[in-house]
Amino acid sequence: MNAIDIHRKLEENAGLLIFGILFVSAIGGLVQILPSIFQETVEPTAETRPYTAAELLGRDIYIREGCSTCHSQQVRPLLAEVIRYEAPAHAGESVYDRPFLWGSKRTGPDLSRVGEKYTDEWQRIHLVNPRAVVPKSIMPAYPWLERRKANSGNDVHLRMKALQRLGHPYTDEEITRAAADVAGMTELDAIVAYLQSLKIDTSVDPSEGGH
Amino acid sequence: MIFSLIWSILGMAAGVYIALELVIPTIDFGQEWLSYGRLRTLHTNAVIFGFGVTALMGTAFYSVQRTCHVELFSPRLAWFCIIAWQFTVLAGGISLLAGWNAGKEYAELEWPIDILIAVIWVCFGVVFFGTIAKRKVKPIYVSNWFYGALIIVIAMLHIVNSLAIPVTISKSYSLFAGAQDAVVQWWYGHNAVGFLLTGGFLGMLYYFLPKQADRPIWSYRLSIIAFWAFTYSYIWAGPHHLHYNAIPDWVQTLGMVMSIILLAPSWATMVNAVMTVSGAPQKLKTDHSLKFIVLALAFYGLATFEGPMMAIKSVNAVSHFTDWTVGHVHSGALGWNALITFGTFYFLVPRLFNTQLYSKRLADIHFWLAISGTMLYVLSMWGAGISQGLLWLALGDLGELSYGFREIMASMQPYYILRVIAGLVFLSGAVIMIYNFFRTIAGRKTATVQIPAPSTAPQQPVTA
Numbered sequence: 001m002n003a004i005d006i007h008r009k010l011e012e013n014a015g016l017l018i019f020g021i022l023f024v025s026a027i028g029g030l031v032q033i034l035p036s037i038f039q040e041t042v043e044p045t046a047e048t049r050p051y052t053a054a055e056l057l058g059r060d061i062y063i064r065e066g067c068s069t070c071h072s073q074q075v076r077p078l079l080a081e082v083i084r085y086e087a088p089a090h091a092g093e094s095v096y097d098r099p100f101l102w103g104s105k106r107t108g109p110d111l112s113r114v115g116e117k118y119t120d121e122w123q124r125i126h127l128v129n130p131r132a133v134v135p136k137s138i139m140p141a142y143p144w145l146e147r148r149k150a151n152s153g154n155d156v157h158l159r160m161k162a163l164q165r166l167g168h169p170y171t172d173e174e175i176t177r178a179a180a181d182v183a184g185m186t187e188l189d190a191i192v193a194y195l196q197s198l199k200i201d202t203s204v205d206p207s208e209g210g211h
Numbered sequence: 212m213i214f215s216l217i218w219s220i221l222g223m224a225a226g227v228y229i230a231l232e233l234v235i236p237t238i239d240f241g242q243e244w245l246s247y248g249r250l251r252t253l254h255t256n257a258v259i260f261g262f263g264v265t266a267l268m269g270t271a272f273y274s275v276q277r278t279c280h281v282e283l284f285s286p287r288l289a290w291f292c293i294i295a296w297q298f299t300v301l302a303g304g305i306s307l308l309a310g311w312n313a314g315k316e317y318a319e320l321e322w323p324i325d326i327l328i329a330v331i332w333v334c335f336g337v338v339f340f341g342t343i344a345k346r347k348v349k350p351i352y353v354s355n356w357f358y359g360a361l362i363i364v365i366a367m368l369h370i371v372n373s374l375a376i377p378v379t380i381s382k383s384y385s386l387f388a389g390a391q392d393a394v395v396q397w398w399y400g401h402n403a404v405g406f407l408l409t410g411g412f413l414g415m416l417y418y419f420l421p422k423q424a425d426r427p428i429w430s431y432r433l434s435i436i437a438f439w440a441f442t443y444s445y446i447w448a449g450p451h452h453l454h455y456n457a458i459p460d461w462v463q464t465l466g467m468v469m470s471i472i473l474l475a476p477s478w479a480t481m482v483n484a485v486m487t488v489s490g491a492p493q494k495l496k497t498d499h500s501l502k503f504i505v506l507a508l509a510f511y512g513l514a515t516f517e518g519p520m521m522a523i524k525s526v527n528a529v530s531h532f533t534d535w536t537v538g539h540v541h542s543g544a545l546g547w548n549a550l551i552t553f554g555t556f557y558f559l560v561p562r563l564f565n566t567q568l569y570s571k572r573l574a575d576i577h578f579w580l581a582i583s584g585t586m587l588y589v590l591s592m593w594g595a596g597i598s599q600g601l602l603w604l605a606l607g608d609l610g611e612l613s614y615g616f617r618e619i620m621a622s623m624q625p626y627y628i629l630r631v632i633a634g635l636v637f638l639s640g641a642v643i644m645i646y647n648f649f650r651t652i653a654g655r656k657t658a659t660v661q662i663p664a665p666s667t668a669p670q671q672p673v674t675a
């Protein structure tokens with residue numbers, strides 16, 4: 001029985017064909033993903049901590065508005081890139097990122113080290129109307145952020161509780177306090193808090209590269 | 212009964228596809244600066260899930276009946292799939308505009324929609340494999356292997372990548388975090404492209420190309436080898452989206468090597484298809500459907516060559532994060548997916564309505580608009596992408612950066628204008644096609660008082 005005959009069997013039996021496809025296609029994924037689940041648990045770097053209530057809301061707004069369709073958050077260990085954006089990314093920095101926001105397109109610059117590069121005031125003006133500070137900017141304006149309350153869904157504690165269940169080290173006290181912490185904040189305040197939190201982790205030896 | 216079922220399903224698939232094609236680029240350009248982040252997400256979801264999946268579902272239902280010589284396993288369930296899918300894509304689109312966004316590329320839809328997708332997908336699988344199970348010919352034809360792989364693999368990818376803990380109806384947190392999430396996401400993202408936009412459409416190719424060229428597939432052996440090699444190796448290539456990112460080196464290298472290997476099965480299929488057509492060169496001059504399919508094949512070859520090149524780490528250092536990627540995506544999306552679908556529709560519409568195409572000249576014009584739109588799009592993005600990549604990395608004599616980010620951004624304007632023109636050219640071609648179909652269908656109603664009874668006798672399958 002040659003290979004073609006064997007394949008005839010497969011072709012004549014739908015169940016075998018389904019199984020064949022499933023088996024063959026599953027191998028690659030298993031090899032690449034399982035080790036990351038069972039062996040190489042990534043430890044947070046020394047300065048990496050879960051997001052505060054305000055930062056978390058800001059991050060969720062960043063996701064909602066699709067900022068990551070234009071901005072990456074991942075500095076690659078290439079010389080020019082490190083000069084432009086500073087220290088390359090370390091896996092330990094994103095252990096509290098659900099989902100990760102490394103991005104795939106830089107219509108705008110990388111933002112993973114943008115924290116404290118500008119004042120809060122600059123960030124606010126820029127988000128409401130980028131052309132006010134960067135005349136040729138092609139970034140969209142986000143005037144509505146200023147008008148909305150950050151915790152308008154009244155669910156910040158639920159968000160933190162869900163993350164706590166996933167293993168983020170929030171204390172119960174932090175969670176109960178969360179709503180009060182962000183009371184009165186606008187969405188703009190929250191997203192600026194998030195942007196300012198994106199900083200170089202000085203505990204990481206930069207020569208270690210990306211991993 | 213069978214006939215009406217099939218044409219209605221396809222008519223609807225075409226209708227939806229038409230609606231989406233018309234709507235998407237207009238919104239994209241009209242409001243690009245207003246809320247780009249949401250609209251871009253809508254664009255990718257609408258073309259992939261709205262246009263891509265609907266076309267695949269419609270043609271899968273059509274061709275599986277012809278190749279198995281039986282009616283669909285459950286026409287009602289098939290109807291349910293098609294209609295429920297339209298509803299889901301619509302709801303998904305609205306939810307994205309409303310800001311429900313899970314934040315993962317091509318998997319932005321939030322958990323309630325993800326569940327709907329999973330349910331419909333299972334129904335799709337039941338209809339498809341149910342039909343295969345009751346087939347009257349023993350061997351399962353090649354096109355069905357690809358459609359089958361599409362159904363199975365996408366189900367697996369979708370379910371794993373969408374695992375999340377819901378917080379509210381519109382918000383959930385991924386079960387995976389950080390680097391691990393990245394690997395899972397691009398395992399999904401790359402293979403959604405692979406098994407849907409490449410594999411699924413190869414199923415379309417394997418049925419409609421031999422059918423239209425009136426020639427059996429050139430090499431049966433080659434199609435077997437290409438299919439299994441494709442199914443095996445595609446899955447490994449995801450990490451090429453994460454070169455130089457904070458994931459382990461061995462994963463990146465594996466992704467790179469497997470991406471390069473992937474060139475072989477991709478081109479094997481192309482060779483097989485080209486040799487099939489070359490058996491009937493005279494048809495290529497006169498047949499519009501075939502012309503589109505063959506041009507699509509050329510772009511397929513281009514994109515599947517470019518992809519592995521971009522997966523090489525040193526090339527990727529330049530191309531990643533730039534418009535080069537966008538150019539690559541669209542040489543596949545416009546050149547391959549859209550053109551083969553157009554070709555298939557030029558084949559199906561006259562056949563389903565039992566008539567002749569209204570105007571061959573318009574189809575010719577569409578052909579040229581489609582080529583030039585795609586070429587202009589790809590060229591403008593190559594220009595933009597390669598200059599971005601090189602300028603970002605350029606260093607002066609003292610090791611200082613040569614150009615600021617904003618300076619480079621501002622120099623992109625001419626390329627972006629070219630792309631708008633490219634999009635309009637491509638779109639106007641599609642509008643002409645729709646007009647052509649509309650007249651074709653309208654013409655039939657007045658011309659034929661008595662519709663000739665369609666032959667319910669199954670057609671010969673095109674197996675070698």
Ligand code: HEM
Nearest residue numbers: 105236251255258259536537540544545548549634637638
């Ligand atoms: C008239 C035709 C089209 C135009 C003008 C157009 C335009 C665009 C634009 C402006 C973007 C955003 C690029 C960026 O990030 O800078 C984009 C992204 C994208 N489009 Fe299209 N598009 C068209 C048709 C299609 C079709 C038919 C498909 C698929 C079948 C498609 C699939 C995609 C995908 C997958 C992306 C995301 C690319 C990435 O993540 O790098 N597009 N398109």
